[in-house]
Amino acid sequence: MTVVDPPEQSSGTAAVQGPSRFAAWRVGILASPAAPVYGALIGIFVIAWIVVTIKGGTFLTVPNIVNMLQRSVALGIVSAGQTMVILLGSLDLSVAWLISLASLVTATTMDGQESNVLPAILLVLALGVGFGLVNGLIITKLRVNAFIATLGTALIIQGIIQYQWNGPAGNVPTSFSQDLGYTRFGVIPMSFFLLVAVVVVIFFLLRSTRFGYRIYAVGGSEDVSKLSGLRTHRTIIGAHIVCSLTAVITGIFLAARLKAGTPTVGPDGGYDLESIAAVVLGGTALMGGRGGVVGTVGGVAILAVLDNAFNQLEFNAFLKDVVRGIIIIAAVAVYARRQEKQA
C-alpha cells in the first residue's frame, strides 16, 4: 500500500461495469484492512449479546445504546487524530494531559457566561494548534523521537496543570453543557454528530487530499518521500496539529459533559495509551503507512461494546482490565496472522 492506493479504497470500482462491478466492489470491501476489524466487532457484539441475554439482561435497550455511543465519543475523537500520526509512523503520548488542559481552559474561560462560549472554544482550538505545532517541531526540527518528544510535552503539560490547578475548576454554562453533552435525537446523542464530523473530516483529509496521500507516503518510508521531493517536515507537523486539535476537541466535550474542567480527566481515562490501542485494534500498522480512520472507528466500537457488556454483567473493574488486555493482544495477533497469509 503506497501513496497511490490508500487501503480503504476499492480500487478501480468506477472503471468496471455490469455484474463484475458488484463482484469487484465485494472484493474491495473484503480486501480492505478494515474488514477484519468489523468482522471482530460483529463477533464481539454477537457474543456480548448472547452472554448478556443468557445472564438475564437485555443488551439492546435504548439507554444501553446511548451509553455505548456516548462512551465512544471521547475516545473516538482523539483516536481519529491519533490515527493520523500513527499512519505517519509517529505517535502522540501527550493527548491525555492535553485533554485535561483543554477541559480546564474551556471551563475557566467560559466561567459560566454564555457569551464566553465561542471565545473559549477558539482559544482552546488555538491551544491545540500550538501544542501540535510544538510536538511537530520538536520531532522534525530537533529530531527527537516522537515517543520521547510527546512524553516530554506530556510531562510539561502535566506540570503546568498541577502548578495552576489542584482540583476541578471553572464552570461551563448549562446551555452549552446540555447542548453538547446531553441532548439526544432519538437514540443518537448530539455529541455523536461531533464524532461523526471529526471522523468524516479526517477520512476526507486522508483519502482525498494531497496532505492525506503524503501522510501515507511518509508513513511508508520517510526517506523515500523526502527523496521524491515531499516536504516531509510539513506533513509531520500538519498531522501533529490535527492530532492535538482532536485532543482539545475531546477536552471541550468532556468539559461540557462534566460542567467543569478536571485536572485528571485525561490520564484517568487513559486516553494516551487507549487511543493508540484503539487505532491498532482498528488495523492500522504501528509502523505507519497502512490503515485508516474507518478501521479506528471499528476499534473504538469494539472497546465500547466490551465496556458496555462488562457493565451489564457487573464485572469486577479489575477483571475488566484483564479481559480487555487479553482481547487487545488477541485481536492484533489475529490481524498479524491474516496479513502474513496475504503476503
Added chain:
Amino acid sequence: MSTENASPGFGAEAGARGRRFLSSLMSTGTIFVLLLILWVWITILNPTFAEPGPFLAYLKRSAPLVILAAGAYFVLISGNFDLSVGALVTAMVVIAARLIDGDPSNTWPVIVLMLVVGLAVGFVNGFISTILRVPSFITTLGMLLILNGAVFLWSGGSPKGALADNFRAIGRQGIDGIPWINQLPWSVILLVIIGTACVLLMRADFGRQLIATGDNERAARLSGVRVNRVRILAFVLSGASAAVAGILLAGFGGVSAQAGLGMEFDAITACVLGGVVLGGGRGSVVAAMAGALTLEALFTWLNLQGISGALQDTIQGVIIIAAVAFASYRLRGAR
C-alpha cells in the same frame, strides 16, 4: 557504544583501539558529561552529597531505576518496547507483601517466586511479540492492563499483608562497619553485579546478536541469528530486571499500589537519555544505566533547587527533550 559496537577488530593495534574508544566516547559521552555536571552542581548546592554516605544513599535510591533501565535496554536495542515493567514492579511489590505477610521464613521462597513470575511475564511478552507477531508496543500495553487488573483483582483493590524485616533489608540495609564508607548497601552491590553482568552479556555472542537484530532484522536472520530467540530472551531479561527492581523498591519504599507507576516511561527515558536509539541497533548498556543515574540526579537537583513538586514535571520534560535533541544533533554532526 564504547563496548558493544566495537567491530571484531581481531588483533587491532592499540592506537586504532584507542582512537575508536575516543570516538565512541565522543558519540555517546554526552550522558557522562551531563551526569558529571549534575553531580558537581548538586555538590555545590549541597556539599555533603560528595561524601561517601550521602552518595551511596543516592546510588541506593537510584538502584531500582538503573536496574530497570538495564532491562529496558535489552528490549529497546532489539527493536522492541516494554511498557509492562511498571505494572510488573507494582505486581511484585503487592505479591511480596501478600505472600510474605510479615513472616521472615517466607522471604526466600517468595523472592524465588517473584523472579519466576518476572521471567514468565517476560517470556510471554516475548513469545507474543515474536512468534505471534503482535507489535511489542501493543503486547506489553495489553500486559500492563492484565497485570494491573490481575494484581488488584487478587488483592481486592488495595495491597494487603506486610513485608518481613529480612526482605526489607535487601533494599534498605547493607554490610555495616566498613571503614570510611561506613555501610555498603546491598542494593549497590546488586547494582554493580548486575551492571557487570550486563556489560559481559553485551560483549558475548548474545549481545552482538541482539544489536544485529535491532539494527537489521533481515540481515541478522540471514547471517544465522535466531532472531526470535534472541528477542524473547531480551524480554525475559527485562522481566527479571523488573522483579529485582520490585524487590529493592518494596524494601526501600514500602508497599503501595502505586510503587511502579510510570516506571516504564522512566526506564525508557533513561535509555534514550543514554543515547539508545528507539527502534533498535544503537546504544550501550553502560550509557543507558548512566542515563538512569542522570535522571535520579536530575530529581535530586530539582529538589535542591526548591522547585515545587508540580513544576518539577515540566522541567523534567523540557530537560529530557533538550538532552535528546542535543544528542541527535551531535549524532547528525558526527555523520
